[in-house]
Amino acid sequence: MAPAGRPATTRFPLPHPGYRGAVTVDEHSREITRSPTTFHWGRYEVVTSGGEIVALEPDPADPDPSPIGPGVAEADRAPYRITRPMVREGWLTGSGTRGGDRFVAVRWERALDLTARELDRVRTRHGNAAIYGGSYGWGSAGRFHHPQSQIHRFLAMAGGYTASVNSYSQAAMEVVLPHVIGGGPRSLEERGPSWPEIVDHAELVVSFGGLAAKNAQMVPGGPSRHTQVSWQRAAAGAGVRFVNVSPVRADTEPDLRARWVPIRPATDTALMLALCHVLLTEDLADTDFARRCCVGFDRFRDYVLGTADGCAKDAEWAAAITDIPAGDIRDLARQIAAHRTVINLAWSIQRQDHGEQPYWAGIALAALSGSFGRPGGGPAAGLGIAETGVRGHWSIAALPQPPNPVSPAMPVARIADVLLHPGATIDYNGARLTCPDIRLVYWAGGNPFHHHQDLGRLARAWQRPDTVIVHEAWWNANARHADIVLPVATPLEREDLALGSSDTTITAMHRAAAPPADVPTDHRVFAALAERLGFAERFTEGRTERQWVRELYERTRTRLAASNVDLPDFERFWTDGSASLPEREMRHDGGAFAALRADPDAHPIATPSGRVELVSDTVAGFGYPDCPGMPVWLEPAEWLGAAGAARHPLHLVSNQPRTRLHSQYDGARASREAKVAGREPVDLHPDDARARGIADGDVVRIHNDRGACLAGARLTDAVRPGVVVLATGAWYDPDADGLDRHGNPNVLTRDAGTSRLAQGPTPGTTLVEVSPAGPDPAPVRAFEPPEIVETEPAPGHHGPAHHCPAHGAGNHGAGEKR
Template identity: 30%
Template sequence: MNNGQDWKDKLKSSLKMDRRSFLKTTALGSAAVAAGGLTLKPKEAQAFAYEPYPRDDELTTVVTSCAHNCGSRHMLVAHKKGDVIVRLSTDDGRYQKDGAFGKDTFEEPQIRACLRGRSYRARLYSQERLLYPMVRTGARGEGKFKRASWDAALDLVAEKMELLKSKYGPTALLDQAYAGASWGVLHKSDQIEGLQARFLGMYGCRTSSWSVPSYEGTKFSSRITFGTIEDGNEDDAFAHSKLIIMWGWNPAYTFHGGNTFYYMRMAKQKGCKFVLVDPQYTDSASAYDAWWIPIRPNTDAAMMAGMAHYIFANNLHDQNFINKFTQGMDAGTMPDWAKDQENFKDYILGTYDNTPKSPEWAAEICGVSADDIKKLAQLYATTKPAALKASWSPGRNAYGEQYNRMAAALQAMTGNIGVLGGCSEGIGKAWHAEGVAYPYDEFANVFYQSIKSDRWAHCVLNYPNVKREDIGLWPGGKAGDGLIPDIRGIFWQGSDWFNQLTNINKEIKAINKLDLVVCNDSTITPSGLYADVLLPVATHFERHDVALPWYKGHYYIHRPKVIQPLGESKTDFQIYTELAYRLGGEQFGKRYNPKANRDYFLNDDAVDNAYLKDWWEHKVMAHQHVEMPWDEFQKRGVYKFKLARPHVAFQDNVEKGLPWPTPSGKIEIFSGQLAQYDDWTKTAYGHEIPAIPKWIVPWEYLGDKEKTVKHPFHLISPHPRHRTHSIFNNIGWLRETYEQEVTVNASDAKKLGIKTGDTVEVFNDRGSIIVPVYVTERLMPGVLVVYEGAWIDLDENGIDRAGNPDMLTLDEPSPAGSFAYNTVLCNIRKTDLAHKPGWDRLATARSHVFRRDL
């Protein structure tokens, strides 16, 4: 037999076959040759590349979205067979009105999901998925639970709630809801408008958490300076910038809108210059060929003061803008009643303290040369329009609000506010979405006392010997102004805050003093391991809602119930409605959920649809002039607004003379509100905040010669690309690409005798973590980087083997509420202790092979 000729004949005949038949036949032909030419009967190929996955024509396609607190809200397209999602894709242009495959325009860009959203199927069906109510049987943190019925679990929660309320009063239950896992117009878990806030407030027992870990200092700055947090442009405005300064911002990892990179790329193509001010040379700097200016952490306000000095001294400021639109920038813009108080320009020039805040003065503090400070100031002041994007990260520091207020002063003095291509961003919230589908009435957001989020452990451990200024006690609490809350229980909804707040070791001590800890989640997280009761929550694939854009983006995405809830999962709205009926009968139940009856716990479809339809018709269509009916929106899956002009914050204030929503009607560089406080202990801030932006020495930084003897490194903990805070930490697909590690500068590593791949202990007086090392030149000396969000994994000595940097952070109260995640001095040493990375070492990828081993 001529085997070669037989093979040629098979190949020739296969050209007349379809691809699938060809693959079958050639595979069998290879087997026949290997077996010496035996003739075999063709069979279905068992190793076909796309099996056992169904083909597209066998699947149902459903438009939905991401749901998490990641910096955007992108479209996901679920491809399902029966009631199982087998694949996720994203926006390809065809789903919107008049859309066609591939449509992707400047006005209506595709809302494409990132690698986190695209991996969501692995989270939906993960081993850590919480499917049934569970009740703790072991010690807190031990992870020992038994399955319970919904009746038993809710009876236990209701009974404990009644006991704690009657015994300890209306402050006994701490509300720690956040926007981590349930962000839509109906199923909402934030601190203000969320379902848990509404439930506990109506119940009459709620201590709220008033501060936002991501940007509290920034929020304070935006409100005190501009009178609003809506100080952002939509991201298409970046396409018109001639200079973009990424101050502490890495948009490759933490974009603040759906298409940030799309528009920044357009700016780059038109000749825009990019600058990065950051201790790290980031992927964003690489992508845009940015001028990298390494800066010592927590010294940003000093460098900005040096830039302001250069701009004033060289007459590069926009005096016309200052005169028309600012209060307190200089002596001529001070209010009459405060002429004898400090103004910003004279502070910068050193009129009051004989210390000019010159580039040379700033260089000694921030580690940036005076020449580079001058060069950047000259570039920013003379390039029009220029966008100084003051990101949130440098504000997550001791006195972080001063950095953002200093940035606002720079933005104003150069006239880059209210102009296309400029930037006034602190918080950066842009286009306004209609965000609440359920009644938001006098019962919503009732709190009986309110404290700063990360000071709960201090309050619990030291009660009743607690000063109001030590916990950020909000003035005028309904339980009585000045009353210290007697916290005996915590409710977590949409938050893994036990894993994410500062000073985790302090939290561990405090949680063991509580009588009730309830965790609503779809995944068993580190917070869940410390709970008494775990209540399984349906994911956004398993409930009906509408997705909002994040702080930027102008669109709505329909989010249908793609599949039925797994296990015995319920929505948060179902859980709180049922608890309301148990605690207060029909009166409480109907007040909390007016459209529902008691059977809502068993079937929520009609009620949820009624809320969403009313919201669409009475808010979106009525207020935002949308003509698309609800039924059509459901069918298409997305509505993208086409704006008449790019959304630029404060454009009408500058062009039409509208007042800013501040007491003075102007941009308040000098805050009249701050200047008139006479007793700071009776404010939520507790400690004095200067009326103008200033450099204030932080309690830990590399300029502290005494503290750096023991702890010579400054640790920062930026947001990673492969997690949204702690969400997605358990997804193997993502952990294959990145490890939890400490990044060390090459010169520091040489002195320490460590190299990439070594295991080290990063430690200070508050805690210790074990992580592998990554050595690089892309980080300034003296600084360490450990990405936030790793799930804690403590050994018998309380050392975190997984590498969560919040074992080392401090919960010290910072004026204006800044969370000092990046104000951390520490040390580093080699160790024989093992890193316990979970998926890191189980992953199949070997991305570290391609890193240079320094």
Template identity: 45%
Template sequence: MELFASHFGTYEIARDAGGPELRPFRLDPAPSEVGAGFLALADHPTRIRGAMVRRGWLAGDGGAGRGNDDFVALDLEAACGLAARELMRVRATHGNRAIFGGAYGWGSAGRFHHPQSQLKKLLNLAGGFVSARNTYSYGTAKVLIPHLVGAAYSDPGAFNPSWDRITATRPFLLSFGGMRLANAQVEAGGTGAHRTRSWIEAFAAAGGEMTTLSPDGRDAPMGDHLPLNAGTDAIALLAMAHVLLVENRVDEPAVRRIAAGYDGIRALLLGHGDGQPKTPAWAEALTGLPAERITALARRLSEGPALINLAWSLQRAVAGEQPYWAAVVLATLAGQIGRAGCGIACGLSAVSSVGNPLRRLRGPAFEQGPNPVPDYIPVARITEMLERPGGTIPYNGETLSLPDIRLVWWAGGNPFHHHQDLNRLARAWRRPETVIVHDSVWTATARHADIVFPSALPFERDDIAASSRDDWIVRSSRVMAPPEGIETDHAILSRIAARLGLKDAFTEGRSEAGWIAHLYEGYRTAFPELPDWETFCATGHAKLADPAPAEVTQPLEAFLSDPEAHPLATPSGRIELMPALVTRPDMRLGSALSQPRPSDLEEDPALPLRLLSPQPETRLHSQLDGAPAAEASRQLGCEVARLHPSDMAHAGVADGTRALLENPRGAVLVVARADGRVMPGHVVLPTGGWYRPEHQPDGRLLDLGGNPNTLTRDAGASELSQGASAGGARVALRPA
């Protein structure tokens, strides 16, 4: 069977007289329609057709025209020569610490044609580069959680009970930020079976009860939805903890047995430090959730069984650590943490694999080799790195030096989609001497480059696809050949490696087909039950056997049964309710935890709307923007923003008309649609629109692409994590 593997799942390749077509994989119970549109990109007008070099860079403009310039077509071999010479020049003049290897993990579901792995291997062989740490998706929680329960639970999904236990236990599931099923379409290495919807249906059929708290009714996949002001989740959580405390619902000896810092939490909830008890009445004024409902939810949690789910979006905000920390506090005080199917879940439905009970197919990747340069930045601090060479930033108890970057080399990802305050990024992006980008289509990142290499699309190359969080491995077959002049990233980087005298070390003497077979054998070594290479190629897929129920471990379950025998990797060996590093006086987060506040407190309160920027239903971030699903989602050629009818009436904007969303960072063009499911005072504009700034007569830039990150704040979530803080941006609406 010929299959194509993508982040949206697996598709069967049908080769009919009218040309190839992608059809749903017969073994997938809930295939995504979005990925079936991949082939529309083959001849799309945005396709990069060959190697290109920016005209101003050739003239020596030093980056001044980057983003506002045209390009000159160049022979691929000549472009590789330019890139090799530029890499050698920067190394010789400024050293490898002046090179930033930019890449992101969603460039390919394939394990070999993984752009960041390919680029990083070349740069490591060439002396190293400044790297980026963590992700935009989960970068705040990943740094915080080890301080609460140990590093074993830092990765996305590691802190989650599995759906089989959730369904068996049927806890009261209180979901902050919701569980958008559209997010569960995707998985980093693809999947053969989308299972999240069926698990939620099984939970409902078993009598499970779910209540979702969020500003948007679309966040609730089942059960009740309660409107909650964006950025106030931690306030609601702490108010529920206050109810447990004052109503004597906390088993103090049990809490002290498994947690350190109880006295500090008790003092905080009672307001001993700031004079403000964290009562439901206090929370009502900030959250918009009635005090009596907060009290009822707290009582329901304490009665158990209960599970608190936290969307990943909650921690992408200033002090985004607050809701994750507050949830640990509440689940511990309620006596639910560590119980089977109960406690805390981080991002159920955030991607396809989260919560699924399965054996994880951890295997080899394209080996990048060691990086001789130890310097790194948190990934969300790219703009700050470019703006302040020689400066410093605090991060997780350390002080990081910001390098003086002269060369940015990017393969995989689109920072002009997922970074914040894109107009500020564009200004900082002009500082390096050279920017090299690999891409398949003319994204904003490609348009802000100096040398552009045309990459083959995923369906134009063979590969194997597998996720370390999933149990499927797929032989992804080439659907069609790339157009003439377009090669895989590996082929392009091999050309450049040859000019650097590194080709043998880079390819290790293997062809692309040889590498793919080699990587598969690495999976077979780890999992001997997988079929041999010839059988795998014939069937096109393989899946690990389901685990026995006893093999599916639950977070903190062993610890709860015997904290002394199974201590956590924290200073106390127990759950840290008030971690020392997090609450240090020099840590801005410390004051945020001792005096919790809405995440938009630093924004202009005169701007009436809180901006919500969820993942789109019709794309993966900005990928597949030219495919049918994304094309159909636009109206009047614009991205669609949803608001409560009262907010549209107040702004004088008619339903279905073009409008502007704006704040001091910029403005975006959208079509505004009335939606009573959106809480008043909020506007929902999904990410994914391609940043297309245009100068207006008043000198301002208007983003015609409708990217919400034109308007979001580029500041670290805190001195602890330096994570992305897109949440909490405030905007105004007016007619276009």
């Protein structure tokens, strides 16, 4: 390892500027050139002139391209781009606070030495479980430069790390459904009705949480063609009727002419139980399927009818909870029973207190509906998300992953608990996990200060580790809260290949432009660190980045040849810019659930009973009071029917944005142009705005006991009264008092698990109040880089050479005392 004072020698040579074939990047001429690329929201041609990107044009074959892409390139040259390695000044001196310090620009040799030494110190003194490997995987659509694959491969080879399990999007579903219907975490997405089935056979789609078109923009790996909304319209054209059960009318496309059921947020389970009550009491329930193909029907029926607890879950009972008239509930139940019906469960309805319950109750409702296991009917998950239910799935090779020697993985949404309470235990899916003492957080890909809840609490938790290391291209909150910031190239600045889930085009991602001078890829950073730590050959396997891209393509080619799919050789693929795969036809026969319906003994599903478990003895055996062994109504910690609504009388819906992917490219054109007064827009019903003296376009303050943020008011009757909608993803921009100036809803949301079963996130359980911000609201500073200094503190003052490997950080000062 190089001495601390040695001049920088590490260099990251850029990929070669020329490409074989028709597509060429020439950084000296002004020739217009075109090169293919893919983002998670679609396939584009990158138009360059003289090595500079001048436009991103959607693939002409895409019938419904996302508006996000055209503004992406400007972010690569934005003033908030990070172009040099940075070290937090307070980390060097053993003082200061993450998120509020200046940064010191250092040379690559220095940054890599500091990073390698700190990794080695932590794993040697505290064990590899003290290293948390953070990544959320959305940093690139490419399979080689997928940041999650890169960091996990590197840390596993370095001896292991504490990993995470499940996702913020689907945690409750991923854990509860395997107990109920068997299979993997996304078994319902894979086995639910496809859109071709729905067009041919369905008559009614009842969607809890809607089918918002904005969510159809993106998939991991990127879609070459956006066809989700076209399939929805085709279903409507075929006579399928839609019901949108959501507090937001815009959660379905206007062309679907959906019936809007403006439910009170977080009460979907109560509505589902009442629908089951109507089916049972009016002799409309498919009791044959429920008895033959399910277990626990009698116990579930007794609960719904009130035999067990004296409380019938009837339409009147649910009307008081959901704010939906009892007559409308009965009518909807009768419509479900009378038609081939899809019960679609959007991802959003699980991100709330007791989020396992609406998914379990949705399965029960489908089981009684008469459509479970019949073509074009039964339960579905996430219809409307990207290309779900559109076509079959091909897979593409990924960067090989060695086993991680450290276990167990911690639930992803419990990261603040893990950091704040080392040694504490967390109940999770029948296990009891002990929180490790995390001393170092290493993050590459994703932004925890976007997707985590209660950001004030997360910011406090973020002060606990000794060191936080981040790979990042821009000065977002993740970088601002780090100690060592290693700048990396963006997808337009590197080579890769991509295939979107349920897509039929493998795209060659050509390097369209050079990154800023001496800015490497994630892979090159990890390779340089692996060299310092002694496993570079094992990490790179002796391959260059281009050779890795070729290797992954050839592995994919070999894999698909076994399915009689003939792909061109790599040279032809790279020159052409893409390779086409055949369509994988979606079934039209109801799939595995149809086989279950026909003969449950001959065709069991992968549950302990081989049947749909309306009651799970396994889950009941865990003894969790917040998630018993069958679907029940459990009152949320915060909702409009709670006592807390007197102080905070509005329910916050923090949904996915239309103009960016999560928080990515918040400063780019599509997101920037959608702002109101430079802030994230918040939708309010005109009646709620009028009662508070708020006009359209006003800057407002949204607040509760956890935090507050500023946003731009947008009045609309497309949200039900009592509800405000503030999309996620505005870059976190707190002032000295913690007020977020930009409109990030996660300063308001609740950081608690869905239940002891899944420990998923609960942003949908949030009450707030909204008021005018008053004159001269604080200006947004989210896109201004932090203060940067060019000289490290004097060696005699901070002594990084003698204490850097054992310094403290944040609130606990120098040394390792905590």
